[in-house]
Amino acid sequence: MAAAAVETLNILLTTDDARIATTPKDVVWTHRTTTLYRYRSADRRHAIPVLLVFALINRPHIFDLRPGHSFVEYLLGEGFDVYLLDWGQPGPEDADTGLEYYVCDALPWAMREVKRSSGAQELTLVGWCIGGTLCTMHAALEGARSPARNLVLLTTPIDTTGSLYRTWIGGDSFDVEHVTDGWPAVPGVAIDVANKLMKPVTNLWTTYRRLGESVYDGTVDREAYQSMAKWIADNPAFPARAFREWVTWLYKQNRLVRGHLRLRGRRVELARIEQSLLVVTAGADHIAPPTNSWPLLDMTASSDVEHLDRPGGHIGLMAGSKARKEVWPDVAAWLGARSGTDASSDRPAPGP
Amino acid sequence: MTVPFTAGDWPMVAPLRQALVDAEKAMSSSMEQLVDSKGFTEVLGQAAENLVALTTLNAGVWDLVLRNLRMAGRADVDRLGQRLNQIEDKLEVLLQELERLGDDRAQTGGSA
Numbered sequence: 216m217a218a219a220a221v222e223t224l225n226i227l228l229t230t231d232d233a234r235i236a237t238t239p240k241d242v243v244w245t246h247r248t249t250t251l252y253r254y255r256s257a258d259r260r261h262a263i264p265v266l267l268v269f270a271l272i273n274r275p276h277i278f279d280l281r282p283g284h285s286f287v288e289y290l291l292g293e294g295f296d297v298y299l300l301d302w303g304q305p306g307p308e309d310a311d312t313g314l315e316y317y318v319c320d321a322l323p324w325a326m327r328e329v330k331r332s333s334g335a336q337e338l339t340l341v342g343w344c345i346g347g348t349l350c351t352m353h354a355a356l357e358g359a360r361s362p363a364r365n366l367v368l369l370t371t372p373i374d375t376t377g378s379l380y381r382t383w384i385g386g387d388s389f390d391v392e393h394v395t396d397g398w399p400a401v402p403g404v405a406i407d408v409a410n411k412l413m414k415p416v417t418n419l420w421t422t423y424r425r426l427g428e429s430v431y432d433g434t435v436d437r438e439a440y441q442s443m444a445k446w447i448a449d450n451p452a453f454p455a456r457a458f459r460e461w462v463t464w465l466y467k468q469n470r471l472v473r474g475h476l477r478l479r480g481r482r483v484e485l486a487r488i489e490q491s492l493l494v495v496t497a498g499a500d501h502i503a504p505p506t507n508s509w510p511l512l513d514m515t516a517s518s519d520v521e522h523l524d525r526p527g528g529h530i531g532l533m534a535g536s537k538a539r540k541e542v543w544p545d546v547a548a549w550l551g552a553r554s555g556t557d558a559s560s561d562r563p564a565p566g567p
Numbered sequence: 568m569t570v571p572f573t574a575g576d577w578p579m580v581a582p583l584r585q586a587l588v589d590a591e592k593a594m595s596s597s598m599e600q601l602v603d604s605k606g607f608t609e610v611l612g613q614a615a616e617n618l619v620a621l622t623t624l625n626a627g628v629w630d631l632v633l634r635n636l637r638m639a640g641r642a643d644v645d646r647l648g649q650r651l652n653q654i655e656d657k658l659e660v661l662l663q664e665l666e667r668l669g670d671d672r673a674q675t676g677g678s679a
Contacts, residue, residue: 308648
């Protein structure tokens with residue numbers, strides 16, 4: 216028992232040593248805190264590259280958690296040309312960065328760089344959580360003018376009705392103006408605490424109890440625990456303006472689904488989305504429950520809409536132990552059917 | 568390297584585990600109901616306001632101290648960072664325009 220306790224403590228204390236996001240990649244473009252990466256591959260078989268866009272909460276390393284458990288690695292193995300947009304670590308100097316910057320500047324600029332470096336004219340946007348909402352806003356602004364041919368949304372909040380977050384921050388008791396006046400960058404740790412409080416016993420006790428038990432039983436997967444724990448503990452700040460707009464527009468006013476959202480004076484209309492659309496929801500998602508994504512299925516102009524609902528939570532859906540067998544193949548198959556064939560696939564892949 | 572244990576090593580382990588799991592289930596369900604309540608939402612909102620107010624006061628005090636020591640404080644560094652962001656925005660637009668011109672020129676095969 217004592218040895219198990221010591222080992223459990225050792226796992227907890229050395230979590231930061233875990234190696235995550237190790238798939239080799241090259242920097243293609245940077246702007247402010249944003250970096251666009253391209254993963255190295257010698258086996259690009261699909262003509263349309265994939266651009267992964269993560270949330271403004273936590274880091275995008277979850278797409279490439281660890282060898283053998285990496286969605287990036289899986290997509291590369293399936294012959295996709297994979298790019299990743301990393302929003303970086305915003306600080307107080309980024310307080311004026313609003314949703315407009317992400318949707319109207321950074322995302323289109325990154326897409327432009329993807330096109331330039333890959334030589335493709337179209338691409339696939341894969342957005343996760345807030346990243347999915349940003350991609351949706353982009354497609355709803357640009358419609359057919361967007362170079363995005365396919366849109367994959369993973370556990371993405373569109374209509375926030377009925378979510379626990381809506382209960383917490385959608386009403387008058389949460390003064391978002393006060394928060395963003397005081398915090399030019401909302402600390403990631405504050406958001407992490409809020410996320411953990413949604414399922415307090417599971418997040419603050421059960422996780423550690425299960426770890427201790429698995430150590431005691433000799434079944435612990437040290438690498439799996441540490442890589443996920445390290446990712447969870449890495450919480451970048453949320454720029455004040457973007458946070459205020461996110462909370463007000465999405466949770467207090469639910470503007471996106473009501474058609475009242477405007478960015479740079481232009482209306483964000485979900486009915487303008489013409490891209491092939493795959494919406495993936497997780498049955499046990501308490502952050503963006505499936506009901507938050509469903510309305511989009513009937514609101515776009517796309518004639519190619521598919522919905523996958525799988526068991527799992529907000530993150531476990533794509534990064535859990537079952538994702539590789541139960542979710543990734545379906546997503547890759549859907550993408551493969553809509554990504555063409557790379558005519559130059561018999562040539563060595565070009566650099567970034 | 569820890570030698571693997573089994574639950575049978577200590578006879579009390581299995582019942583203790585089961586008791587923990589049962590207690591957890593009951594606690595988990597009631598805590599999730601609690602955090603979904605209006606009362607908790609009110610407390611959470613006020614706690615957030617208090618936290619923001621405390622950190623703002625703290626930052627203000629330290630900034631004043633540094634300023635009186637004739638040293639750059641966080642606010643000064645942030646202002647500098649904002650200016651750099653603005654310059655980077657302009658450079659990015661300029662770079663894109665140059666690249667567009669280069670692409671146009673390459674397509675038409677013309678000379679300047």
